[in-house]
Each structure stands twice: as structure tokens, then as C-alpha cells.
Amino acid sequence: MTGTAYSAYVLGLADDALIYSHRLGEWLTWAPQLEEDMALANVSLDLIGQARALLTHVGSLDGTGRSEDDLAYLRDERDFRNVHLVEQRRGDFAQEMARMLWFSAYQKALYAALAGSADEQLRAIAAKAHKEVRYHHDHAAQWVVRLGDGTQESHAKMQAALTWVAPYVDELFDDSAPGVAEALAAGVGVLPSSLRAAVSADVEAVVAEATLTMPAVPKWRARGGRDGVHSEPMGYLLAEMQHLPRSVPGARW
Amino acid sequence: MTMTATATDVLAAVRAIPDPEIPVITIEGLGILRSAEVDEASGVVQVVITPTYSGCPAMRAIEDQIARVCRAHGLQAVVTTALSPAWSTDWITEDAREALRRFGIAPPGPVVAGDGERAPGPVSVMIGRGRHTVACPRCGSAATSVISPFGSTACKALRRCDSCGDPFDEFKAL
Numbered sequence: 001m002t003g004t005a006y007s008a009y010v011l012g013l014a015d016d017a018l019i020y021s022h023r024l025g026e027w028l029t030w031a032p033q034l035e036e037d038m039a040l041a042n043v044s045l046d047l048i049g050q051a052r053a054l055l056t057h058v059g060s061l062d063g064t065g066r067s068e069d070d071l072a073y074l075r076d077e078r079d080f081r082n083v084h085l086v087e088q089r090r091g092d093f094a095q096e097m098a099r100m101l102w103f104s105a106y107q108k109a110l111y112a113a114l115a116g117s118a119d120e121q122l123r124a125i126a127a128k129a130h131k132e133v134r135y136h137h138d139h140a141a142q143w144v145v146r147l148g149d150g151t152q153e154s155h156a157k158m159q160a161a162l163t164w165v166a167p168y169v170d171e172l173f174d175d176s177a178p179g180v181a182e183a184l185a186a187g188v189g190v191l192p193s194s195l196r197a198a199v200s201a202d203v204e205a206v207v208a209e210a211t212l213t214m215p216a217v218p219k220w221r222a223r224g225g226r227d228g229v230h231s232e233p234m235g236y237l238l239a240e241m242q243h244l245p246r247s248v249p250g251a252r253w
Numbered sequence: 254m255t256m257t258a259t260a261t262d263v264l265a266a267v268r269a270i271p272d273p274e275i276p277v278i279t280i281e282g283l284g285i286l287r288s289a290e291v292d293e294a295s296g297v298v299q300v301v302i303t304p305t306y307s308g309c310p311a312m313r314a315i316e317d318q319i320a321r322v323c324r325a326h327g328l329q330a331v332v333t334t335a336l337s338p339a340w341s342t343d344w345i346t347e348d349a350r351e352a353l354r355r356f357g358i359a360p361p362g363p364v365v366a367g368d369g370e371r372a373p374g375p376v377s378v379m380i381g382r383g384r385h386t387v388a389c390p391r392c393g394s395a396a397t398s399v400i401s402p403f404g405s406t407a408c409k410a411l412r413r414c415d416s417c418g419d420p421f422d423e424f425k426a427l
Contacts, residue, residue: 035411039403046407049308053336124337128307131339131427139402 003063008081008179009189010061010122011071012226013110014054015082018072019234020103021047022241026090036093039139043100046132053125073245077230077238081178084222085168087234094154094161097143102165104137105202106172109195118187141206148210155211162207163215170221172199177226260291263298263326270322273314274406277356280315284344287335291328298323300332303340305427306407342408342427354390359397359412359423362387387423389414397421 024044031037055068066074085099111133114126147158173196183189207214222231244251256264267289268281280286280302287301300319304312316332323330342361345353350360386395394416402425404411409422 035401035403038405038411039401042403042407045308045310046306047308049304049306053307120337124335124339125307128304128336128339132306135402135425 004061005182006179006186006188007058007062009177009183010054010179011058012081012177012179014051014058014071015080016086016103017047017054018051019080019082019237020086021045021051022237023086023088023090027096030090032093040096043136043139046129046136050125050129050132057121057125069245073242077234078228080228080230080234080238081226083168083171083225084231085165085171087225087230087237088168089233091164092157092161094147094157095164097140097147098158098161098165099168100136100140101144101203101206102169102172102199104133104140105199106195107133108137109198109202110190113190113195117189122188144206144212145210148207148212158210159212162212166215167218167221171223171225174223174226256291257293259326259328260293263291263323263328264289266322266326267298267300267319270315270318273311273318275353275356275358277352278349282346282349282352284346285315285340296328298328298330300330301335302332303335305340309407340427342424345424353424357390357421358409359387359390359421361424361426364426387412389417389419390421391419392417
């Protein structure tokens with residue numbers, strides 16, 4: 001194989017977007033209001049657009065010539081490089097907003113930093129995506145404030161949601177993930193840990209505005225997603241996402 | 254080099270293709286048609302388009318439409334998608350903005366550099382809110398409010414007019 005050494009790095013970014021897009025799509029008809037069904041579907045659509053562009057790029061980088069569909073539908077669980085955060089089951093709405101707050105703050109910092117990437121295509125994808133994820137972050141932030149600074153019950157649920165999401169945050173900033181060193185050496189990628197201070201400050205500002213408190217540092221923290229070691233919900237997610245193209249290869253609308 | 258009548262016609266026809274989701278504006282007016290050139294020797298029309306949003310589902314329909322228009326002129330279209338520079342609502346032409354307004358969609362305000370970067374302080378400021386006034390496309394009132402920042406398509410937000418009470422779409426600044 002004559003692939004580029006940093007393709008695993010780009011695959012991690014692509015899989016985060018793809019898997020979170022799938023989870024958000026599950027909210028359709030389940031959100032607290034009709035407008036929110038549309039909002040979460042719109043965020044999901046942006047993410048699948050980003051995933052498609054990134055996966056297509058991976059297919060050209062890794063020397064395998066795989067298409068975006070090959071990569072999305074024909075890989076097994078161990079070959080997916082997304083963090084555990086995005087694969088967790090859909091919880092309550094407060095949990096989704098806590099997850100989206102962290103993930104969108106992370107993507108915003110990531111895509112802004114990738115504006116300086118030496119990989120022209122990655123730079124183009126990031127510049128476009130950065131404009132989109134600002135709206136995602138804004139949306140999540142507004143809900144966190146509304147729920148946190150809302151009723152006693154919404155406050156308690158939002159606070160519990162911040163505690164729920166905390167163990168899944170570290171993995172976003174893991175420098176030991178495959179392809180990171182190669183991506184840095186090539187001037188293509190961003191050191192994940194370098195994004196942490198800005199992302200945390202971003203989240204903390206929203207949490208403070210929402211009259212909530214940051215949860216204690218969790219004792220257990222998720223790891224292994226970038227190496228293809230996933231949690232239980234991932235298999236179920238893939239079974240649903242990949243069922244049709246695997247049962248009916250080449251199916252078209 | 255002077256163009257033949259066919260070349261002039263086909264380029265005009267490509268520029269006049271309506272957006273599949275907002276048919277009152279053309280792909281040129283929307284700013285997603287980046288370039289179109291005819292190579293008469295080979296009979297090929299090279300067209301470059303760019304998506305509004307990464308996940309815009311109308312891209313394939315636009316490509317098909319360009320191919321159809323070129324075929325009707327006896328030419329073959331080669332459509333490429335360019336992501337860079339990223340599309341901006343600032344590229345929407347004045348004519349298209351007026352057409353949007355007449356259609357009942359508030360045109361986008363100017364894109365503000367650094368907009369969306371959360372300044373320290375109150376969080377309740379939505380992107381664009383407070384920075385430009387979104388007038389109701391029906392009654393013209395400046396008193397309007399956001400129902401949801403995500404509307405019926407990726408590029409639109411849903412608003413309500415506080416004067417006439419009508420809900421309407423707003424093209425989000427991007």
C-alpha cells in the first residue's frame with residue numbers, strides 16, 4: 001500500500017462527523033419540539049456533508065481508492081476511528097446538548113486551526129465546515145443556558161448531563177491517536193491537546209452563564225476509540241447504519 | 254477569441270438554471286456557479302460549482318440540470334465541485350436578494366468577521382442577532398424574532414414577524 005501516513009488522522013475526523021451525524025439523525029420525531037427536530041436534522045446534515053468530503057479525501061490519501069460509501073458502509077467496528085463520545089446512545093435532550101456543546105466547541109477550534117494545514121483539500125473542507133459548526137455551537141450553548149438557567153428540574157437535568165458527558169471529553173484531545181504524529185510532521189494536522197485550553201474555556205463560559213458548575217474530574221475516562229476499540233453501543237449503531245448496503249450491495253434509490 | 258452563438262447561448266442557459274430549492278433565484282445569483290467555459294473544439298463545457306453547505310442535498314440535482322442544459326445545446330458538461338474558497342452569502346447578487354425578498358425569504362445580512370466567536374459575557378446573543386436587523390419580507394417591519402436558527406433547508410433560519418404575526422424564512426449569513 002502506498003498511502004499517505006497521515007490518512008489515519010483524517011479518518012478519525014471523518015468518523016467523528018459520520019457517527020455523530022447518525023446519532024443526531026435518531027432525534028427526528030423525538031425532539032422536544034418540531035423546530036428542534038429540524039434543527040438537529042440540519043446539524044446532522046452538515047456533519048454528514050463534512051464526513052462525505054473527509055471520507056472521500058481519505059480514500060484518495062490511503063492508497064486504497066475506496067469511495068466514501070465503501071468507507072462508511074463496508075468497514076467493521078474495529079476499523080472505525082471515532083471517539084466514544086459520539087457513539088454513545090441517545091440519552092435525554094439535556095445529555096444531547098451537553099454532548100453537542102463539547103463536540104461543537106471542539107470542532108470549531110479544530111477546523112479553525114486546520115485553516116493552516118498543508119493539505120489543500122483538508123484546508124478547504126475545514127474552512128467550509130468551520131462556518132457551519134459555529135451555528136451548531138451557538139445552538140447547543142443557547143439550550144444549555146436555557147435549561148441550566150431554567151426551572152429547578154431542567155437545571156438538575158442539565159447539571160447531570162454535564163456529569164454524564166465528562167468521561168468522554170478527554171479522548172478528543174488525545175495526542176497518541178494513530179496518524180497524529182505523521183499529520184504533524186507533514187504540517188497537515190493539529191496537535192489535539194493544543195486545542196484543549198480554548199475548548200474548555202469556551203464550554204466553561206457557557207456553563208457559568210447557565211448557572212451550572214463544571215463537574216469533578218471523572219475517575220474513569222473513555223479511551224481507545226481512535227484505535228478502533230469501541231463501546232457496546234457502536235456495534236448496534238453500525239448494524240443499523242450498514243444493514244441496507246450490506247444486505248443489498250449496490251442498492252440505489 | 255470570439256464565441257459562437259452556441260457558446261454564448263449555452264453559457265447564458267447555464268447561468269439561468271434555477272436553484273432547485275429556491276427556484277426564484279438562479280445558481281449564478283446564489284453565487285454557487287463559480288465558472289463556466291466552453292471549449293468548442295472538444296464540445297465540452299467546463300463548469301465549476303460550489304456547495305452552500307457541506308451537506309447540501311441539491312448539488313446532485315444542480316449537476317444533472319447543468320448536464321441537461323449542455324446536452325440540449327449539443328455539448329457535453331464536465332462539472333467539478335470546488336470547496337475553496339468556501340461559499341459565502343456575501344456572493345448572493347443584489348437582484349437575487351430582491352427576488353428572495355419578493356418570494357418571502359429575508360435575504361442574508363452581511364457576514365461579520367469573527368462573528369460567532371463567543372465573546373466573554375452573556376451567551377444569549379445568536380450569530381447575527383443584534384448585528385443586523387432582519388426585516389419582515391411581507392410587511393417590512395423591523396420587529397422580528399428568531400423561532401429557530403435551523404429552518405426548512407440548511408441555509409435558512411425560521412423567524413416570526415412581531416408586527417404582522419407571519420412566520421418567514423431568513424437566509425442565514427454564512
